[in-house]
Amino acid sequence: MTMTKTFLGVPVARPKVAFLELSSCEGCQLQLLNNEATLLDFLSLVEIVRFREGMKEAGDEYEIAFVEGSITRADEEERLKRIRRQARVVVALGSCACFGGVNQLKNRFNDLEWVKREVYGSHPIDSQEAKPLSAVIEVDLEIFGCPIKKEEVERIVTALVLGQEVRHPQYPVCMECKARENICLFELGEPCLGPVTRAGCDAWCPANRMGCWGCRGPAPEANLARLEIIMAERGISRQRMIDRLECFGGFAGFVAEVKGKKEER
Amino acid sequence: MLFKVFPEAELTRLFELLAKDRIVGPVKKGEDQQGRPLYDFDVVHDLADLHLDYTQTIHSAKNYFLPYREDLCTFTFQNDDWQKEVDYGVYAPLVLLGLHPCDINALNKLDKVLLGGRYPNPFYGEKRGNMFIVGHSCTPQPFCFCQSMGTDSAIRGFDLFLTRMGDLYFAEILSPRALHLLEQIDCCDPDSSEHRRYLDLMEERESLFVAHVDTSDLTKILDLEFQSPVWQEWGQKCLSCGTCAQVCPTCYCYGVTEQVDMDFSRAWKEKQLYSCNLLDFASVAGSHNFRPESHTRIKYRYYHKHRGFVEAFEESLCVGCGRCGQACLARITVPEVIASVRAGKE
Numbered sequence: 248m249t250m251t252k253t254f255l256g257v258p259v260a261r262p263k264v265a266f267l268e269l270s271s272c273e274g275c276q277l278q279l280l281n282n283e284a285t286l287l288d289f290l291s292l293v294e295i296v297r298f299r300e301g302m303k304e305a306g307d308e309y310e311i312a313f314v315e316g317s318i319t320r321a322d323e324e325e326r327l328k329r330i331r332r333q334a335r336v337v338v339a340l341g342s343c344a345c346f347g348g349v350n351q352l353k354n355r356f357n358d359l360e361w362v363k364r365e366v367y368g369s370h371p372i373d374s375q376e377a378k379p380l381s382a383v384i385e386v387d388l389e390i391f392g393c394p395i396k397k398e399e400v401e402r403i404v405t406a407l408v409l410g411q412e413v414r415h416p417q418y419p420v421c422m423e424c425k426a427r428e429n430i431c432l433f434e435l436g437e438p439c440l441g442p443v444t445r446a447g448c449d450a451w452c453p454a455n456r457m458g459c460w461g462c463r464g465p466a467p468e469a470n471l472a473r474l475e476i477i478m479a480e481r482g483i484s485r486q487r488m489i490d491r492l493e494c495f496g497g498f499a500g501f502v503a504e505v506k507g508k509k510e511e512r
Numbered sequence: 513m514l515f516k517v518f519p520e521a522e523l524t525r526l527f528e529l530l531a532k533d534r535i536v537g538p539v540k541k542g543e544d545q546q547g548r549p550l551y552d553f554d555v556v557h558d559l560a561d562l563h564l565d566y567t568q569t570i571h572s573a574k575n576y577f578l579p580y581r582e583d584l585c586t587f588t589f590q591n592d593d594w595q596k597e598v599d600y601g602v603y604a605p606l607v608l609l610g611l612h613p614c615d616i617n618a619l620n621k622l623d624k625v626l627l628g629g630r631y632p633n634p635f636y637g638e639k640r641g642n643m644f645i646v647g648h649s650c651t652p653q654p655f656c657f658c659q660s661m662g663t664d665s666a667i668r669g670f671d672l673f674l675t676r677m678g679d680l681y682f683a684e685i686l687s688p689r690a691l692h693l694l695e696q697i698d699c700c701d702p703d704s705s706e707h708r709r710y711l712d713l714m715e716e717r718e719s720l721f722v723a724h725v726d727t728s729d730l731t732k733i734l735d736l737e738f739q740s741p742v743w744q745e746w747g748q749k750c751l752s753c754g755t756c757a758q759v760c761p762t763c764y765c766y767g768v769t770e771q772v773d774m775d776f777s778r779a780w781k782e783k784q785l786y787s788c789n790l791l792d793f794a795s796v797a798g799s800h801n802f803r804p805e806s807h808t809r810i811k812y813r814y815y816h817k818h819r820g821f822v823e824a825f826e827e828s829l830c831v832g833c834g835r836c837g838q839a840c841l842a843r844i845t846v847p848e849v850i851a852s853v854r855a856g857k858e
Contacts, residue, residue, distance in 0.1 A: 254776045256592060288774035405774050417792035418754055425758030425839075426580035426785070428552055428571045433841060436545045442751045442841055468791050468806065470751045470842075477841045 252291070259408060265297035265309040266340070267330060269323045270350055270377065271316030275341035276300040278394040289401060292408055311336045311407065313390075317343040317350045318378045331384040336407065339380045340400075342393040342462045346496030349393065350377035355493060379496065388413060391463035393495055396448050416446040419466040420459050424450035432458045438483045440491055443469035443498075464497025471501045514685040517706055518699035523681065525697045527559045530607045533644065536576055537609035538566040556609070564610050564648050564676075568656070572761030572835060573608055573615060574785075577639045578622070580758070584635070584768065584781040600638035610648040614656075614833040616670050617663035618761035619645070624825050626764065635783075644689065647673035649713075652720040655834035657847055659718070660725040663831040675710060682710045723834065725850050727818075730828075733854055734819045738811075742852045747807020749842040750789060756813065756836035756844070757787030762829050767793070788812040814849060 252259050266276050280286065280301050296306030312334035318324055331337055342348040353362045354376050363374050380386050388407075390400055406413045416422075420441035424431070427450055432439040439458035441450065445466040452459050465471070478488045489505060492498040518526075527535070537556045540549050540563050551566040553573040574580075579601070586597045623640065626633040647670040650656075658664040666673060672690040675682040682702065685691050702710070757763040767786040772779045786793050789809045794802035803809045821829035830846060837845030 252776055254772070255589070255594075259776070285774065292774050401774055402771065405772055409772060417795075418787075418790040419751065421751070421753035421755045421841075422758065422787070422790065425571065425755050428575065430542050430550055430570065431839065431841070434544045434550065435542070442753050466752075466791075468752055470749075470806070473749055473751055473842050 254409060261292065261294050262311050262408060263296050263306075263309045264293045264311040264313065265306070265330075265334075266295070266299070266301075266313045266315065267297065267326075268299060269314065269316030269327065269344070269380075270319040271341070271343045271348070273300050273315060275315045275392075275395045278397050279400060282397055285397075285401060289404070292404060307333065309334060311338065313338045313340040314344050314380055315340045317347045318380070318383055319350060319375055320373045321375070322373070324383050327380060327383050336387045337380070337384065338388045338390060339386045340390050341395050342391060342464070342495045342497065343377075344380050344386075345389045345391055346464055346499065347377045347379045348495055351379075351496040351499070352493065353377060377496075389415075391415070391445060391497075392448060393462035396451070399447055417467050418446050419469065420444045420446045420448065420450050420453065420463075422446055423448070424453045426450075427454050429453050432456070433477070433481060436481065438478060438481075438487055438491060440474070442477065443471055443474050458491075460491050460494050461497055462495045464495070465501070471498070475505070514691060515702050515707075516683040516685065516694050516699045517677075517680050517702045518683065518694070518697055520676075520679045520681060522697045522699065524559060526693065527562070527609075529693055529696055530609065530644070530646070531557075533605040533607050535562075535607045535609050536573065537562045537564070538569055539563060540566075541570070553608075562610065564674075566610070567651070567653050568612070568833065568835065568838070570835070570839065571759050572618065572833070573611065574761055574763075576606060576608065577619070577636060577643070578764055578785065580785050582635060582783045584783050586778060586780040588778050589776065600635050602638045602642050605642045605644065606639070607644045607646065609646045611645060611670070612650040612833075613647065613666040614658045614663050614831040615761050616645065616647050616666040616673075617658075618831045618833070620666075620669040621762055621821075621825070621827065621829055621831070622764060623669075625821075625829075645670040645672075646690075647684075649673075649675040649717075652717065652722070653834065654722045655838055655845070656721060656832060657723040657725050657834060658832035659721045660723075660727055660847075661828055661830055661832035664718075664721070665714075675713065677706070677709055677713060680706070682706065723847050725832070725847050726854060727828065727850075730850070731819045731822050734815060737853050737856065740853055740856060742857060743807045743811045745807075746810050746844060746849055746852070747805060749844055750806045750810045751842050752789050752791055752806050752809060753841075754787035754790050755839050755841070757789060758785065759835040759839045761831060761833060761835070762817075763787065765793070788816065810844070814853075818850070 277300055296309050312330045339345045343350055356362050403413050423446045424441055432453055437458040440461035441453055441459040443465055444459050444461045445463040492502050535556045536553050538551045539554045539561050541552045542550045544550055551569045552571055553569050556562045588595045626636045647666055671687040673684040765786050766783050768781055768783050770781050817830040818828050
């Protein structure tokens with residue numbers, strides 16, 4: 248750990264961090280590289296020892312591990328456990344790491360061997376049920392989103408370096424959507440998970456006239472029972488709602504409950 | 513108050529005169545599924561974009577006097593020193609053109625609490641001081657209950673108020689600047705027939721209100737019904753999403769966060785409008801939360817509007833614009849909530 252900067256006269260350590268990837272598109276890593284304007288500031292804040300999308304060097308000495316992707320293979324589980332032993336802080340970066348992400352869509356098929364045959368044919372490959380990091384190790388911090396929002400990561404990393412508390416919004420996307428004065432997508436007949444999804448994205452999708460798909464998972468105290476009524480009142484089918492809720496894995500518990508109710512009928 | 517009348521065509525000239533400043537007014541933002549227009553306040557550059565005949569805007573004009581997000585102060589660090597900067601965010605005069613009486617009364621109420629107290633809010637005050645307000649008459653919509661709240665007409669809080677009477681505008685003038693403005697267009701004093709026409713129009717408008725809220729003894733009833741089970745029922749519906757507060761012209765509660773730049777050269781305090789319906793609004797040190805349940809939060813919003821504010825200022829904080837009920841996906845509306853509390857059942 249090097250002491251290069253001071254904040255209010257107090258030396259601040261520049262921690263060694265690694266960006267690591269399991270099963271993912273690495274889009275969250277790319278997202279961090281997207282805004283060149285703040286890249287140098289970001290690099291002055293942390294010392295990056297591993298970042299496959301941005302550098303050739305690959306070190307294994309790090310204090311903070313930002314892990315992107317979900318676990319879909321046995322060797323990934325082992326790798327993740329090694330990361331946990333090495334890192335003081337493990338951050339789940341993006342929806343795949345937090346909830347299984349898009350990868351976990353395959354879990355809804357009862358026969359995973361069939362899924363494997365459909366996708367890979369006879370090619371021998373290890374591919375299991377997709378799991379979030381928390382299914383294997385203890386995770387210290389989650390950064391939600393598919394992809395992550397760069398500005399939010401920058402705020403969180405600054406807080407981590409300064410030793411401040413990291414706080415996620417507790418309210419749903421609607422709050423941010425209204426602050427942007429968007430037209431509610433339900434007015435336009437579009438389904439939207441904004442009323443139940445954790446904010447922090449600044450209503451990225453609804454502001455572009457696309458209903459929320461819930462990539463950041465449920466807001467604490469999300470009123471999903473009411474969402475079912477809202478969708479039904481507007482003639483949006485239950486299946487369409489479930490498809491959205493299932494997309495990123497954050498609402499897995501609720502989806503299981505809804506599906507259970509359906510079978511009871 | 514002074515009164516003038518001018519032909520409808522003179523609005524073009526009036527707009528031109530006002531357009532040397534930034535004009536914010538009702539514009540059409542789209543259409544809902546039934547093809548009904550959706551309006552909001554926005555900067556208007558062309559009179560053709562201004563829809564003075566709008567029903568109601570989805571959001572209030574709040575962003576222009578109580579922005580959703582605003583930096584309260586910025587600290588710049590250099591060597592061992594630091595400097596504090598405060599920017600009230602007022603760079604140019606603003607014309608709010610086409611406010612309905614409910615929204616003018618909303619400003620009057622906010623003035624009382626944000627400017628009238630011991631610690632006036634300079635961020636709000638600066639913006640208010642730089643505003644020229646032109647009100648415009650409205651047609652009561654099925655969700656409007658301003659009549660019940662006593663805010664269906666504005667008697668102060670504007671510079672100029674325009675009422676459409678066929679091909680004429682009936683103008684109420686409250687400020688010298690408004691009078692000076694009208695002197696530059698083709699207008700004259702109204703005659704007695706025009707007085708009559710105006711009063712008839714007002715009477716007709718009075719009869720158009722559909723939604724009502726019984727406010728008699730409401731503060732006492734709210735106190736008596738604090739434990740009423742109806743709150744639990746509304747709480748079950750509530751999404752705790754803050755939409756009602758965001759679209760409300762008078763919800764002014766906020767939270768403040770402190771942030772630091774990545775290069776540690778700058779830090780700032782950011783104010784963000786909040787809502788008592790949000791889970792973390794009453795969360796305090798040690799992770800305690802005064803209102804962890806949805807029904808306690810929605811109740812709090814009603815108690816602030818219809819009880820607390822009345823006790824402090826002898827008037828409700830709610831202006832009956834109906835926006836919260838229109839925007840609420842859970843279909844929670846003020847007239848229904850108040851009626852259910854009065855009746856003791858939903």
